[in-house]
Amino acid sequence: MTLKEQVYNQCVNIVSQRITDVQKTLDDLRESIANETKSTAGDKYETARAMLHIEQENVTKQMTDLLEQKAQLEKLSMIEASDTVIKGSLVKTDRGYLFLSIALGKIKLSDQTVVALSPQSPLGKQLMGLRVGESTLMNGTKYAVEGIE
Incomplete structure (x- = not known):
């Protein structure tokens, strides 16, 4: 899985x-x-x-x-692959994993912590449409996209 x-x-x-x-x-x-x-x-x-x-x-x-x-x-489409961040994307950033889905906050898995956030949230809006290698600035914090699932 x-x-x-x-x-x-x-x-x-x-x-x-x-x-x-x-x-x-x-x-x-x-x-x-x-x-x-x-x-x-x-x-x-x-x-x-x-x-x-x-x-x-x-x-x-x-x-x-x-x-x-x-x-x-x-x-959410769990099988749709995309070159850009869309709803349902699991985004690997230099600050950790972000799941653009619904606003649930931190989700702890056995070996990973992922933040589930809404695409309508301020950070979600800024991430939408970004590609690997691109970044965004939110409240003085840079989020660089390293991977998209």
């Missing part, structure tokens, strides 16, 4: 685990709302229930964001 495939699989695993965790939180909130209905009365009931609904809305938004991230990952 190539490094790019390992990184991609780890990204999918991370997002899938987060989806599972958020789904459990949503299930717990639904149960809490149902129990709140049964166990309290008056203004206290209304306040507690409203707070639970607000929390449920926030967690539902997290779930929507995670599902969007998963969809973005699934759209």
